[in-house]
Amino acid sequence: MNIRTRAIGVLRLALALMPVGATLTMAVPAAVSPPRQPGPCDIYGAAGTPCVAAHSTTRALYASY
Numbered sequence: 551m552n553i554r555t556r557a558i559g560v561l562r563l564a565l566a567l568m569p570v571g572a573t574l575t576m577a578v579p580a581a582v583s584p585p586r587q588p589g590p591c592d593i594y595g596a597a598g599t600p601c602v603a604a605h606s607t608t609r610a611l612y613a614s615y
Contacts, residue, residue, distance in 0.1 A: 591601035 588596075594601045
């Protein structure tokens with residue numbers, strides 16, 4: 551078997567598998583993103599406390615920090 555015959559065989563195999571790969575790629579359903587984790591303002595809001603954009607709970611609880 552020479553190189554040209556082998557190259558043609560590889561090309562045919564690649565062309566034959568291309569529709570299969572495209573079908574499998576499109577058949578996968580879109581994944582639903584997981585729910586967002588509660589952030590600091592969500593925790594303060596659940597407690598009835600306003601969120602004042604504190605980047606640290608230590609600074610929010612201790613003003614002298």
